[in-house]
Amino acid sequence: MSDLKLGIQMWSIHDICVQEGMASAIKKVKEMGYNGFEYALGDSITLKERCNTDAEEAVKILREYDVKALGAHIPFEPMLIDPKPVLEECLKLEIPYAAVGPVFWGDRATYAEQKETYDRLKEIAILFHKNGIQLQVHCSAFGYLKDYKGRYVVEGMLEEAGLENLQPEFDTAWMICGGVDPVEMLKKYEGHVDILHFKDFHPLQEEYSYLMVRHNTICEQQHDGCAVGENGVQDLESIVKAAGTYGTKWLITELWNEKDSLRNARVSAENLSKYMK
Known part of the structure; x- marks a missing residue:
């Protein structure tokens, strides 16, 4: 597991990127032990639209x-x-990777x-691959x-595009919300999960059989103040161990961008780092 590296996704500290600037944000997360950074463009096509920083400037920082x-994370x-x-x-x-979310609502399309x-999606994945960028699917609920x-x-x-063109970028919280075992999914896609996202949420007080009710309840009620591995729902030790075993390269903190974003980023780094040695 010593080859695993720690990174952070921009949304986790989006408030700092906007309010203090990208340089301040990167300096602070580097001091926490993060050595990789993943942008979050949201619905924007450019970083300038998202946080008023040019791509060239961000590269220098x-x-x-x-x-x-x-x-x-790019808009599909x-x-x-x-x-x-x-x-x-x-x-x-x-960047060597770019990730889109699920491309439609399976129960509505x-x-x-x-x-x-x-x-x-397959056409786009092939286009990105030809240009040296591995397209991924960031697995939300x-x-x-x-x-x-x-x-x-x-x-x-993944099946329709082919794993040679599209990789999974799993998110541990949404795997658990979706009723999927993170360890089993990492095993199933061994060698294809270069980046694994970690977020967390407080345990649900009731059981909800419909996925989107679980998702909406988590988004509205269950994530406040929940850094990765802090009173959450996942077994970090087993997931990090599986990530190291099945070929993952980067563990990425992706938080909810709350008012204590820097504190949550720091605690998440500390909790993940315990199991990366």
Whole structure:
């Protein structure tokens, strides 16, 4: 497990990036022990739109603090129309990975919509691959709804695009919310999960059989003040061990961007680091 490295996703400290600037944010997370950084573009095509920092400036800042630019969460809907502007921004950011979320709601999309979106996703994944960027699917809870074949949407995406073109970027909290065992999923996709996200939430007080009720309850009530490994729902030791065993390269803290974002980022780094040695 000594080869595992620790990074942080931008949304975890988005308030600091906006209020204090990217340089201050990167300096602070580097001091916490984070050596990798993943951008979060949200619905924006460029980093400038997201946090008023040019891609070129961000590259210089990360180099200055010796933090590796890992990847970015990128918007999928604009890419359905034209992937080139998003690809161009990713190339400017000099990142080896870029991640999209689940590409449709499995319980709301028609067969035709699902099939068309899967086909388009494969085209985009191949385009990114040709340009030296590994496309990933960041597995939010929506990825554990079922598609027209009865597969989890995330697994449908991986199967239809091919693992040579698309990687899973699992999120431990949403795996647990989706009723999936993180250790088993890491084993199933051994050698293909280069980046693993960690977020956490407080245990639910009731059982909810429908996934989206669990998801919405967590988002509204169960994450406040919950750093990774702090009164949450997951067994960090077993998941980190599995990540090291099955070929993961980076463990990424992805938090809820709360008012104590820096404190939560620090506690998360401390808790994850315990099991990375």
